Amino acid sequence: MAAREDIQTYTGLFRTSTEPLWIRLREVVSERGVDPGTALLVESFEDDENFEFGILVTDDRRIIQFGFRYSVPSGIDGKLTEWNDVTERRDSLPYRHEIATALSILDDAA
Numbered sequence: 001m002a003a004r005e006d007i008q009t010y011t012g013l014f015r016t017s018t019e020p021l022w023i024r025l026r027e028v029v030s031e032r033g034v035d036p037g038t039a040l041l042v043e044s045f046e047d048d049e050n051f052e053f054g055i056l057v058t059d060d061r062r063i064i065q066f067g068f069r070y071s072v073p074s075g076i077d078g079k080l081t082e083w084n085d086v087t088e089r090r091d092s093l094p095y096r097h098e099i100a101t102a103l104s105i106l107d108d109a110a
Contacts, residue, residue, distance in 0.1 A: 003101040010041040021052070021075025025068055028080050034058050040102045043095050052078075055086075055095055057102040063087045 013022055015036055026036040038059040047053035052068040052075075067082030068075075090099050 003098045007102050010044045014041040024076050024078045042098045042102045063090050
């Protein structure tokens with residue numbers, strides 16, 4: 001159950017937070033053709049100074065691993081430095097359980 005709750009928390013921040021980092025992340029993800037209003041943010045954490053690692057599951061069931069780098073603490077200048085479609089490798093990823101949970105959430109919503 002914890003994975004489902006974490007995904008709901010991350011996704012809520014991703015979709016609605018008014019903090020500059022989340023606003024900018026929505027912008028750059030949209031530029032890549034992913035709708036923040038329907039994608040699920042499966043994982044998100046600061047992986048290095050001024051670098052956010054994340055995994056998205058899109059409404060068409062693609063799994064995207066991304067890196068978001070920024071130079072100011074607010075994140076408003078952030079850019080995607082990594083954007084990898086890992087759909088075909090999802091069962092070998094460290095976050096496979098969380099990804100499976102996100103896919104289940106999509107199934108429940110259908």
